Amino acid sequence: MNGIKALVSRDPLSLQDAVAYVSDTGHGAIDTFIGTVRNTHEGKAVTGITYDVHKTLAEKALWDICAEAQGIWRATRYYVAHYHGTLDIGGISVVIAVSSPHRAESFEACRYVIEEIKKRAPVWKKEHYIDGISDWLPGHSLSSEAETSVTCCGHCGEEAHA
Amino acid sequence: MSMMTLPIKCFGVFRKFGESLNVDIAVGSSVLEVKQALIQKLGQDQKVLVEESVLANDNEILPNVYILKEETTLSILPPVCGG
Numbered sequence: 001m002n003g004i005k006a007l008v009s010r011d012p013l014s015l016q017d018a019v020a021y022v023s024d025t026g027h028g029a030i031d032t033f034i035g036t037v038r039n040t041h042e043g044k045a046v047t048g049i050t051y052d053v054h055k056t057l058a059e060k061a062l063w064d065i066c067a068e069a070q071g072i073w074r075a076t077r078y079y080v081a082h083y084h085g086t087l088d089i090g091g092i093s094v095v096i097a098v099s100s101p102h103r104a105e106s107f108e109a110c111r112y113v114i115e116e117i118k119k120r121a122p123v124w125k126k127e128h129y130i131d132g133i134s135d136w137l138p139g140h141s142l143s144s145e146a147e148t149s150v151t152c153c154g155h156c157g158e159e160a161h162a
Numbered sequence: 163m164s165m166m167t168l169p170i171k172c173f174g175v176f177r178k179f180g181e182s183l184n185v186d187i188a189v190g191s192s193v194l195e196v197k198q199a200l201i202q203k204l205g206q207d208q209k210v211l212v213e214e215s216v217l218a219n220d221n222e223i224l225p226n227v228y229i230l231k232e233e234t235t236l237s238i239l240p241p242v243c244g245g
Contacts, residue, residue, distance in 0.1 A: 035245050051244075052173055052174050052177065053244075054173055054218070054237055054239060056220050056221075057218055057220075057221075057222075057223070057237075057239075058244070060221075082244060082245075093245065094244070094245050114245055117244050117245050118242075118243065118244060118245040119242070120242070121242060121244040121245075122173065122218075122239050122242055122244075123242055123243070123244025123245070124173060124174030124175070124240065124242060124243060124244075125243050125244075126174075136174055136175040136240075137243045138241060138243065139240070139241035139242045139243030140241050140242055140243070141214045141215070141216070141241045142215075142216045142223055142239055142241070142242060143216065143223065144216065144222065144223040144224060144225040144228075145222065145223070
């Protein structure tokens with residue numbers, strides 16, 4: 001499938017790279033999402049986050065999510081990058097860009113991609129707190145493809161798309 | 163019964179046990195049996211975490227019924243929280 005670039009990187013993520021990849025003369029909209037490290041979590045002062053990643057499976061998951069979105073919102077292009085390593089406050093952990101002929105598809109597809117990443121990409125966060133303590137955050141259990149139903153776009157009310 | 167040793171790479175919260183763990187198990191065991199062996203190795207206080215985690219090879223997440231016929235490197239993937 002064309003129009004998808006998915007990667008995990010230990011280098012700083014680039015919004016410019018994302019926008020450049022999805023740019024298309026036939027597309028009149030580019031929606032972007034940038035995930036950054038927040039300075040608090042549940043009332044605790046955070047100094048940074050370490051992102052642990054299974055690179056091979058994460059890049060596959062990111063690509064699969066984009067391919068699913070492309071199946072729902074046709075004629076869309078995707079760039080998604082996730083950071084691997086430790087970031088300070090304000091550091092960029094994820095960059096997503098989606099382009100489409102009209103704006104509605106870009107907004108919806110971009111939202112779909114980030115929500116699915118949070119549930120399905122093999123990425124783990126270890127938060128570092130101002131008191132020197134660090135904790136791995138809880139998350140969503142993964143499942144094999146054989147045990148997973150296709151995720152709905154959230155608009156049609158069906159359990160799964162055909 | 164023929165035995166094999168499975169290296170299991172640790173991710174996320176499992177890194178507290180090191181970069182990887184070795185599990186000795188019978189050839190032809192299922193992924194579920196590997197998880198049960200992991201619980202035996204790590205202790206019952208890790209039971210819920212192991213049960214909520216999945217095992218994977220470098221290509222895919224393996225269902226609990228998947229049969230391991232030869233030595234191979236696996237990964238233990240705890241619940242995820244990317245983004």
